[in-house]
Amino acid sequence: MAAPKKGRRSPGGQGRPGRTLVLIVIAMVALVGGMFASGTSTPRLGIDLAGGTSFTLQARNQPGKPNAINETNMKTAAGIMERRVNGLGVSEAEVQTQGTNHIVVNIPKGTDAKQARQQVGTTAQLGFRPVLTATTGAKTPSATPSPSASSGKKGDDKKDDKKDDKKDGEKAEGKPSATPSASNTTQGRAVTSALKKGPAETPSASGSPSAKPSDSASPQPSTGGDQIPAALQKQLADLDCSTPQARSQASEKAANAKPTDQVVSCKEDGTQKYALGPVAVEGTDVKDASAVFEAQSGQGWIVQMDFTGAGGKKFADVTGKLAAKPQPQNQFAIVLDGQTISAPSVSKAIPGGQATISGGFTQQSAEDLANMLSYGALPLSFKIADETTVTAALGGEQLEAGLIAGAIGLALVIVYLVAYYRGLALVALASLAVSAILTYTIMTLLGPAIGFALNLPAVCGAIVAIGITADSFIVYFERIRDEIREGRTLRPAVERGWPRARRTILVSDFVSFLAAFVLFIVTVGKVKGFAFTLGLTTLLDVVVVFFFTKPLMTLLARRKFFANGHPWSGLDPKRLGAKPPLRRRRTTAPTETKEA
Known part of the structure; x- marks a missing residue:
């Protein structure tokens, strides 16, 4: 039987996992370099995290239009204002109606308040x-002073001047004024x-x-x-x-x-x-x-x-x-x-x-x-009734609480991975780190590129993504362990478990991305930040699993620590209750015929 050619791609696997890992490392280095080259190393923050300016505009009655201030015109005006502000390159601006005749506009810090005020207030x-x-x-x-009884010569002079002006006007209309301005x-x-x-x-x-x-x-x-x-x-x-x-x-x-x-x-x-x-x-x-x-x-x-x-x-x-x-x-x-x-x-x-x-x-x-x-044009005219500076104190407190909750959740995930998967937890943690680096750099670059601003709901979406990413690793690890329970060694288990895990991961991520897409389309305001972050991290989960987790597992399957099923590798056949190795059964004809 001919030996397989060197470098031949195995079914459902990758023939050159090292090259794939190098490519994703190069992509990470390029993104980090682009982040520092752009002159910013932190994501752009929304108004709830960075503060900003808040305008309250009051609609005014217009002559001949007694019923112009209505719900339809107010919503139309709010939509036009939002498009105008976002036309300045401002994202995460909040424009919403308040009551029957007020519109509140919140603009994040870093935006020219004077320019934004002109945009939203100009009809x-x-x-x-x-x-x-x-x-x-x-x-x-x-030009027509009242005549007086004592006008005398002075009045005659004025009259003459008036006649001269009239003659000049009859000779040529559009005569230059006495004080033309350059x-x-x-x-x-x-x-x-x-x-x-x-x-x-x-x-x-x-x-x-x-x-x-x-x-x-x-x-x-x-x-x-x-x-x-x-x-x-x-x-x-x-x-x-x-x-x-x-x-x-x-x-x-x-x-x-x-x-x-x-x-x-x-x-x-x-x-x-x-x-x-x-x-x-x-x-x-x-x-x-x-x-x-x-x-x-x-x-x-x-x-x-x-x-x-x-x-x-x-x-x-x-x-x-x-x-x-x-x-x-x-x-x-x-x-x-x-x-x-x-x-x-x-x-x-x-x-x-x-x-x-x-x-x-x-x-x-x-x-x-x-x-x-x-x-x-706006269907109504407005005047700025109030202008205040919004501080980030409340948002900062909420962000701190959210980050603490996220850190606790991440710590519990790590404890669970280490306790249950042992050596495989290193693969999961490395994949989470790669996903975090990609998410952070892309969010930072999207700030100056498309005006993306990180607000509290967006941070919440990033925290939720930790669970989605960890779930993809668990699906793949369990497929590998199922193959080992069937009596296969680690290398074929990694390759045979991948196609089934891949289908499950793609279906799960597709559902998450579809939910994020629909949420982004039908919602307004800050919820869009949550939907955008959830969709972005779901796509990155697919990238990380395909181009980092799978190639890394292929390489680790060639190491003795994992291939031999070390007790701390998380792939110990005895611990998993593996069956004996699969062997072919030979059937032989009986040598003697027994009679009933």
Whole structure:
């Protein structure tokens, strides 16, 4: 009978267990090296373990919408806020409704609280409004002083000045104001995709000076050709955009106006103010937005917007009408929450369903704006009612208690393995150590990679995984011991017991992973951390058993201590009640025939 070839793979076993062990050791070294190379050696902690910031937002009633604060809108707002915050790369953020008109947002430590506050508190009501007229941002002084009996020559001079101003206004609309600001050319500019493809256009809101404030005697025509109402003129004259508080009040008033109303609005930096017509294209017509760095044209960071089919058609129709109007009525203001962030001029109709906001953006501000526009506007407006710093004291105490419980459980598992399996306990402990190293390094690397944060439920999932991993070892060890009880030696017992143990381990881990997957899909909040950790450790259990425990047992079966069944090996045939060695029985014919 021919001897088996050297290195031939035995049925159900591994021909080169040493190579498999080397591969998993190399993988462990690579993961540990990557962990230190990333600059972090500890997993990212959730808000319950590391602390953070908590915002309480209160919904506000909106004009014309008395029943807007309802359960549906509150849940929609909470979902949008959660997507916005997670769009910043923040994981384990908690966003949940509280009562009938409050939303609580908890953000882990390490997140820019100011940036997160802006993301969750900004309504992101976007609208494209035609510009009726524009002027400098400061409050306009009264151009029609009351006449007095003693006006004299001084009054005549004022009258002459007024006439001169009127003549200048009749000669050319859009005459530069007396104090043009250089900063107007770098902040809040916007160009459209059509402007980018064609010759460079100069946005009226930045490159072209705005029209000088006109007197009541020479009203500016509106976009539709009608005169601007006197009430709107007065609002524009009284509007002061020079201070942040005044801009905030003006933005709030404009944001609460109806889409069909004419409003006044400040530019983002306060250098200009506008009288705007009704909303021509709503923010709901924006399908997607993204921050892009435009290097060729020198515009820097821009925000590209893609409109829906209906939105693109409306945008093309409106820009075609505006292109035929004089300055500044050919400007199109992009208004976000009542504040004009850009007012580009239009020279021709812009088809294609795309527009670009550019000028004055940093990478962060462009990404923040794109993030808010991508996830849509909130159905309600909110104000931050409370902001507190959350400490990790309570979570730290719970974590300490959980770790103590986990250590006690692990100690009991070790005692049981040593008492019952003796030498095989070394294999189990080595496998648990490998599983712990892989779990720790992967959790640490997932922090900066996908924003994974370790919270209390996730720690609980890792502790539960100890039992799942130990159960896989016990299944395999018992299969080996069953083969020895049948009278086989250790080496064939290791190989013959593996296929049956492998099926049992895979079925058990599949059930655990399926439960974790379903739990992750249907739950929200912290429970997702438990489900994610449970699923991750279940997958690692399969890796460890296949690529570490099985090859290690194959190598140890060749050692005399285990192969000869030493009493402390855990594989002593006498202790296991093994049967005599299996032998073939020979049948021989009787030599004599006996008669009945």
